[in-house]
Amino acid sequence: MFQPRQMTKLLIAASKDHIEEVIGELYKRRLFHIEDYVRNEQEEWSGYSIGTSLTQADQISSELVKIRSIINNLEINEEQLPKADYTKQSELSKKIASDLPDIAARIEAILLKRSGLEAEQKDLEQKIETLNPFLAFQHPLEILSGYETISFLAGYGKGTPVLPSESELFTSPVRRGEAFNIVAVRSGQLAECERILLDAQFQKVVIPQEKGLASAAVERYQQQITGLQSEIKAIDQEFETIKKQQQLFFVSSEELLTAEIEQAAAPLRFATTEHAFVIEGFVPTNEAVSLVTSLQKATGDKIEIQELEILDLNEEPPVEFQNSRYAQPTEALIDLYVRPKYTEIDPSLFMAILYPLMFGFILGDVAYGTILLVVSLAARGFVKGSEMGTKLIQILRNCSVSAILFGIAYSEFLGTSLPWHPIWLSRHINMGGSASHGVEYVSHVPELLILSIWVGLFHITLARILGAKNASVMEHGEHRSKLMFAHIGWILVMWGIIIAIWSYFPLLLMPDLTGLPLIAGISSSALFGGILILIGIVFIARDNVLELMELPTIISNVLSYTRLVAVGLSSVAIALVTNYIAITMIIDPALKNFTAISIILLIAGIIVFLLGHTLNTALGLLGGGLHPLRLHYVEFFTKFYRGGGKIYNPFGMIRKYTEAEK
Amino acid sequence: MTEVEVAEITAMGMKSIGAALAVGLTGIASGIGEMSIGAAAVGAVAEKKDMFGLALIFTVLPETIVIFGLVVALLILFS
Structure with a gap:
């Protein structure tokens, strides 16, 4: 209840011939928290090296990449999937082997076609964009090019520029003060003309290489775009059908392949020699026996499992909560x-x-x-x-x-x-x-305030008691008792202060100690409180003198309530x-x-x-x-509270769509 | 109105002003405190969504100041 789940540290060793059975069994049971093997120079680990992933890992990962990209492209949302029965693992594996390449190729082809169509559409839109300024120019566009001695310039500008005499200007107003201009000029004067226009803040646009009226060209392109859009729509519909038919297959394959790749990559966390492998890790103590039995069964008893001593209880074992349903x-x-x-x-x-x-x-x-x-x-x-x-x-x-x-x-x-x-x-x-x-x-505002202070006093006292308890379990040697007494010291100081206050000020809902007999001119209870404070301070100082700086926080912490x-x-x-x-x-x-x-x-x-x-x-x-x-x-x-425990993360997966078989 | 009544009303007014100052000034102080924490917290949450809970806690930490102000105001008004 107040302790996490008890863990047992196991060492599993077997021949590499059985590595797949062991991994499969561990993965299926989802109980074993693997401690990754890190290469080290300790003598007991000499001769070991980090394992290599199983042979089929490459193929699985390439399939997994395909599936994940399909899931991404089809925008499959797991939350919107209908509830379905578990798929048998072997059936699914067969289906992946037989169907996946085809489906992936089909989707890839569709995607390619779609992006081609989209690029084409962009291209046409670009062309319409360049044609738009010329809509007001009611002459065929081919007259704007193809001369030896005459050049054309087009663009937006403000006001009417003063151009060289041998030129002609077509202008059509666009916005307030701004107009679209086309200038025909003798080729020899082109540079001069350009400079004049530049001074008049003229923004050049490209003259499109088209035939016929600009409006006709725009209409033609727009028709082409509509055609492309309907094609894209048809592709999207095809996508939607594939998604409806196959989404469960994709999602469950993703799950299966993820499970397989995790298993295939597991040896990277093991210590291996040429012919054997060793895994260290933790299993909840109450499940240890059943895990060992099932591993022995899976390998035909050709496995060595030992319980290891946990050297550092505070840091080593992973932590899994163990609480009642309410908590x-x-x-x-x-x-x-x-x-x-x-x-x-x-x-x-x-x-x-x-x-x-x-x-x-x-x-x-x-x-x-x-x-x-x-x-x-x-x-x-x-x-x-x-x-x-x-x-x-x-x-x-x-x-x-x-x-x-x-x-x-x-x-x-x-x-x-x-x-x-x-x-x-x-x-x-x-x-x-x-x-x-x-x-x-x-x-009853004052009464309520006092009540909240009571809450604070008890809450903090509880915290200090827990602190002493933690110190007794987690610390060793001299520091252990010092820290425990320091926690008691904090409790003593806090209650000493409150008793001293009671001795001089009668407060609502709190004991009134003002009437107690005096000892040497000081209230006897205040004297008692003072003694508590002194003892407390000694206890705290014994552990760490600097902690005494924190004494005022007693008051601010209680008042915080x-x-x-x-x-x-x-x-x-x-x-x-x-x-x-x-x-x-x-x-x-x-x-x-x-x-x-x-x-x-x-x-x-x-x-x-x-x-x-x-x-x-x-x-x-x-x-x-x-x-x-x-x-x-x-x-x-x-x-x-100290915190910082490792989260218990057993090797395995909670399956949602697939079912492992024996 | 007798002098006593006037004095009582004045005292009441003074109390109210005191309570208002206690809440108002501490509120400003909390705001100043939360200002930089809030900015940092939003940055942290934008980087990592998991930080939201912790960021929220950090952001309300300086609220203690205004709560002490509120307690003082309550004590002025009700005791």
């Missing part, structure tokens, strides 16, 4: 931070309980809780397939249930009260001295303001003297009401979700 969703939040180390306490369960409680304490409104509950139930369908998404939705569900329960206790419904008095503490605040609907103004109340009250206040504007200021006056305008006012009031509460639900989700998360990550985890 499993919280693993997502832990992984968001970092995976725990193998030996340390997995805080998932603590967080699974405390996180929703804090969320509820902040949001605490029956209506908002219900909205979020409905959202979390409705969103389940959208995140199917995403493990992280499913887990987060489950956390949201737990949190909204907690918000509803706290809402019942606070007697809150969209900022107004439910037909009963709040159980114990109330958050109904009196804002601006004006009454809203059915709210009783007995807010007051956010539970502050964020909650801010959401209560937004709800109140929304109600006040929507109901007291708009709807009530409208209902009092009902006229035609009242209907518009009513609608406006309802819109304000809905907008305000939608905004507040979103803010409540954000505030209620992020702040407890922060309290866990920053205030809770920093006291004990």
Whole structure:
């Protein structure tokens, strides 16, 4: 529960003749976390080298590349695939061998044709582009070329340029002040003419080599483009048919080939000699025996398997969570931070309980809780397939249930009260001295603040206890006890400070120690608190003197928990303001003297009401979700959590479309 | 209006101004703090989508300041 899954380290050795059976079996069972063999100079590993991939790897990878490019080209989306039965591996392999080359060739041919057509279309569009300026020139285009003594220039320019005398200008206005000009000029004066035009900021365009009117040419090209487009459309339809017929084949082949290539490349992670190979890795302890048995069966008992001693428990074994169903969703939040180390306490369960409680304490409104509950139930369908998404939705569900329960206790419904008095503490605040609907103004803000400080005290104490526990397991030698005592020291200092405060200030909901007898002019409890602080400081300093610098963080960390109340009250206040504007200021006056305008006012009031509460639900989700998360990550985890464990990643694959055979 | 009433109303007004200052100034401070973190966080998320959760947490870290301000304001108004 508080520990990750127990792992056993195994060493598997066999002759290379059996390498395929061993890999196949390991892959099928999906239990063995392979530790990659890294070439090293240690004596015990002398004579070993990194293995080479199996012989068929080249062929598989070329097939895989084909399949993946087809999947890309056809834009097959796995999520849109219809549900289908598993395909047998042997059948699929046969089909890949017989059908894939043909299909791939066909698709390649189609793609080639398509890109050819597209290039042609681009070409025609380019031609139309060059013809467009000449549409206003109502003469055949061939008269603009083919002379020995006359040259032509065409382009856009502003104003009418002063040209050499032996030239002719055709001009047609385009935009304000700008015109399209064609200049015919004697070839000898071409350079001079060009310079004049350049000074007048003339932008040259190419004169197209066409015959007949420009408009006729454009029309001809447009017709050709339409023809090309319909051809491309036909190809797209053919594509779509292939996609419909074959997409399952492509996706399942991709899966099968990925599985095969992973297996074929596995020896790259093994240590091999000329005739044998060795694999090191981890398997969950409760599965070790069955894995060993099945490996022995697969190789006809021609395999050597040994359990190895784990030298460094903290660092070596991979980490797989092992939690009750209730705590499993919280693993997502832990992984968001970092995976725990193998030996340390997995805080998932603590967080699974405390996180929703804090969320509820902040949001605490029956209506908002219900909205979020409905959202979390409705969103389940959208995140199917995403493990992280499913887990987060489950956390949201737990949190909204907690918000509803706290809402019942606070007697809150969209900022107004439910037909009963709040159980114990109330958050109904009196804002601006004006009454809203059915709210009783007995807010217990100071009490709530003190309550949140209690939460902080216990949360941090728990964190320190866990810290001491972790130190006892993860550390060795002298440092172990020092670190444990340092954690106890932190607890002592914190409680010493709070006892000293109690001795001089009577606080709500906290023990009042101000009346205790004095010893030498100092309150006896303050003296006790002082002693606790001193002992604590000694314990901390014994481990690391520099840590004493961190002492003030005790106070800031505990006070940080007051956010539970502050964020909650801010959401209560937004709800109140929304109600006040929507109901007291708009709807009530409208209902009092009902006229035609009242209907518009009513609608406006309802819109304000809905907008305000939608905004507040979103803010409540954000505030209620992020702040407890922060309290866990920053205030809770920093006291004990180390993290940085290797993620357990067993060799194998979760198959979705294909079925392995014996 | 008697002098006592005037004094009471003035005191109430002063309290409100104090509460407003507590929330407003700390809000500005949080904003300044979150400014650079937010910019960096968006950059990090653009590079690597997985960073979103962590980036969000980092971004709200300076919010502690405004929350202390809010707590002080609540204490001024309600105790």
